[in-house]
Amino acid sequence: MDTPIYDFVQNYIKSNTARLHMPGHKGVSFLGCEAFDITEIRGADELYAPTGIIRKSEENATHLFGTAKTVFSAGGSSQSINAMLFLAYQKADKTHRPFVLAGRNAHKSFIYALAKLDADVEWLYPEASDSICSCIVSAETLERKINELSYKPFAVYITSPDYLGGMSDIASLSDVCKNYDIPLLVDNAHGSYLKFCEKDMHPISLGADMCCDSAHKTLPVLTGGGYLHIAKNDKYRFSENAVNAMAIFGSTSPSYLILQSLDLCNRYIDEKIKEDLSFCSEKCNEVKEIINKVGIPNISYEPLKITADLRGTDLDFECILSANSIEYEYYDGGFAVFMLTPQNSDNDFVKLKKVFENIGKIKKSNFTDIQFPKAERVMTIRDAVFAESEEINVEKALNRICASPTVSCPPAIPIAVSGEKITEKHIKLFKKYKIKKIQVIK
Ligand SMILES: Cc1ncc(COP(=O)(O)O)c(C=O)c1O
Structure with a gap:
């Protein structure tokens, strides 16, 4: 697969052109990556009006993810969440105050997006929950809730996978949304790679109308790199205004480091990712087995996320991890989350296995579950x-x-x-x- 953005910048560096344009570092190395860091000069295209190399690279991503349209984000999933909600809100029935029906474990960028749009939310609560990170909602609960509402929401919004590796049944939720003609939006910040696993578990493949991915969380992409995906059938014609929607919430100076990184990732996905993911999933399964064996359940359903349920133990787990030179993704005293990708070394897996092997058999005491507090809303x-x-x-x-x-x-x-x-x-x-x-x- 071609890499037009990366190639353009390589040629620009080789051309030794006088950089009488932004940015101010002029390609001189302070941090080390400045030579690659250009702006929207002639030939470099424009992220929010793409006709050249960015358009070509986004078309490559569109092909790889099997969407109607995939747009790059240099502002992570946060930017795509704003854009998704904006696109759905544009089509909302404005004869009453528009609201979205959302899983309660939404990220704060969702709240900021609603503030900007002046839209309301009705929450979907989980059937059972042991953390504020998780909110698995069944199709039955979704349908019941829709039937209780006086008006139709302008979208259903689900966060899946969640921070602990919980995954909602997007296919069933999508069936409900289709029956009621409500767009299904998914925060898939943690799950870009799910498209390329042995079993395709990407929300778009399972029936979501739009989703955001933080490419940087699970693919070899620089921090800030992400996608906004629109489903192939594009029933609500979101793709027509998707680039404009991203422009409303992004900087007019998007990072070309991030864009090159997304561009190179296209080639990695095309040539190598499936094989790498299959191998990495097996290695993660080995760690999950060891964790389960010592009496600490792994509660993650995601192939590359490991979530050790340490509730009811009195281990000083942060200390144990530091002593083994391991940095976790998340630890709240109960759940410890580790995110692994094919870019982790064999030694990283060995270290993590060793931690759990050395802990020995664990006996847990009682612990209390955590519930989302249901609160009274007194202001929008x-x-x-x-x-x-x-x-x-x-x-x-x-x-x-x-x-x-x-x-x-x-x-x-x-x-x-x-x-x-x-x-x-x-x-x-x-x-x-x-x-x-x-x-x-x-
Ligand atoms: C579930 C979820 N959604 C959205 C975001 C925002 O993503 P980004 O940091 O790519 O803007 C995060 C970030 O951690 C997240 O965990």
């Missing part, structure tokens, strides 16, 4: 995010109104949502997730 999300606010200690937050969504990062899932009145249950959860200060309306 937009009014709360845009209002004057102040930071206070969580102990003093009872009955105050949440301003900006208060999150621990990762997983950046709001415990209290902007505009909600804060309850004792919220405060307990803030403390559990070590959040000490929160932003409330003045």
